[in-house]
Amino acid sequence: MSTTPAVPGAPLPGAPLLDVRDLRVEYRSRGRRTVAAVRSVDLQVAPGEVVALVGESGSGKSSAVRGIMQLIRPAGGEVRFDGQDLTTMGRKELRRARRDMQMVFQDPFSSLDPAMTVAEIIAEPLMVHTDQDRKHRRASVVEMLELVGLRREHADRYPHEFSGGQRQRIAIARALVLRPRLVIADEAVSALDVSSQNQVLQLLQSLIAELGIACLFITHDLAVVRSIADRVAVMYLGRLVEQQPTEELFSSPQHPYTQALLSAALVADPRVQRTRRRMRLEGELPDPSNPPAGCVFSTRCPAAIDVCHVEMPELLPLADGGRVACHLVETVAAAPGLAVR
Ligand SMILES: Nc1ncnc2c1ncn2[C@@H]1O[C@H](COP(=O)(O)OP(=O)(O)OP(=O)(O)O)[C@@H](O)[C@H]1O
Numbered sequence: 194m195s196t197t198p199a200v201p202g203a204p205l206p207g208a209p210l211l212d213v214r215d216l217r218v219e220y221r222s223r224g225r226r227t228v229a230a231v232r233s234v235d236l237q238v239a240p241g242e243v244v245a246l247v248g249e250s251g252s253g254k255s256s257a258v259r260g261i262m263q264l265i266r267p268a269g270g271e272v273r274f275d276g277q278d279l280t281t282m283g284r285k286e287l288r289r290a291r292r293d294m295q296m297v298f299q300d301p302f303s304s305l306d307p308a309m310t311v312a313e314i315i316a317e318p319l320m321v322h323t324d325q326d327r328k329h330r331r332a333s334v335v336e337m338l339e340l341v342g343l344r345r346e347h348a349d350r351y352p353h354e355f356s357g358g359q360r361q362r363i364a365i366a367r368a369l370v371l372r373p374r375l376v377i378a379d380e381a382v383s384a385l386d387v388s389s390q391n392q393v394l395q396l397l398q399s400l401i402a403e404l405g406i407a408c409l410f411i412t413h414d415l416a417v418v419r420s421i422a423d424r425v426a427v428m429y430l431g432r433l434v435e436q437q438p439t440e441e442l443f444s445s446p447q448h449p450y451t452q453a454l455l456s457a458a459l460v461a462d463p464r465v466q467r468t469r470r471r472m473r474l475e476g477e478l479p480d481p482s483n484p485p486a487g488c489v490f491s492t493r494c495p496a497a498i499d500v501c502h503v504e505m506p507e508l509l510p511l512a513d514g515g516r517v518a519c520h521l522v523e524t525v526a527a528a529p530g531l532a533v534r
Pocket residue numbers: 220228230248249250251252253254255256257481
């Protein structure tokens with residue numbers, strides 16, 4: 194579908210579908226210190242690509258998503274979707290852009306309107322964004338129900354009649370009914386029991402692959418990351434500290450935080466315990482309204498040297514793709530003539 198017209202401002206071929214630059218998301222409340230939950234995040238998602246966003250609780254993943262979707266207006270930075278900056282768009286323009294970017298939320302119990310039937314829930318995006326008539330909408334609803342493994346008889350029931358896993362299938366049907374170009378799934382399966390988690394995850398994975406939809410996938414589960422993602426971005430205290438293709442990240446994590454995160458997840462595997470030096474993450478995530486000086490990870494980093502406590506390292510390219518923000522890792526930024534991606 195993507196033709197490349199020579200329109201000024203049109204995206205270049207090969208340009209990312211989602212291009213986030215220097216994103217900053219803040220929460221202000223009267224009498225309290227402003228919380229900068231996201232500070233300077235750069236993130237790209239190519240058409241059809243699955244990017245996982247990981248990081249411990251409170252690192253700012255959901256806030257980044259809210260800033261990307263303009264559910265909160267960012268305090269700074271750009272969010273280009275298909276070349277257009279969402280942060281400067283008015284409501285009407287934004288509504289149009291949202292047609293192509295849909296979300297699946299964590300909690301299928303609060304994200305579906307209990308007063309609407311399944312058919313109404315799934316058809317809602319069609320009502321907002323298309324002029325399909327009733328008959329066509331009904332046909333789309335039935336098609337989507339079957340696509341997500343539910344039945345046409347389910348169309349006229351209400352959300353409370355379904356299990357968590359089934360509700361998340363309904364949420365996926367709603368998110369995909371317009372055939373968006375990007376789906377953002379924020380902990381989309383973590384509220385479900387383990388067997389539903391696997392089923393819903395496999396469903397989502399196969400549908401986005403089949404339909405060629407790009408996905409920004411937020412999860413705590415590194416096994417899921419490994420099975421679903423093409424690339425992984427690691428957040429710590431509001432910043433992106435590392436980004437690598439999935440296999441490279443798991444085989445050769447560069448940032449001490451990524452190393453700690455991986456070894457914490459791998460301790461359950463005794464073979465890994467023997468072959469890999471374990472690194473434990475000590476202490477708590479610092480308060481984002483009062484971040485440490487220098488590198489955000491310096492207060493917990495086992496390898497920190499003097500400069501780490503003074504200067505925040507930039508996110509710089511690695512020799513074999515990927516990027517890392519660490520004073521201790523050799524990056525290629527200093528090499529002249531090398532294009533920074
Ligand atoms: N509405 C809000 N008002 C004030 N602070 C908030 C708000 N929402 C989140 N925060 C703070 O912003 C920081 C980042 O939170 P966020 O929910 O984005 O993290 P997360 O990475 O999604 O965590 P989790 O893995 O638990 O979902 C946290 O310190 C959190 O307390």
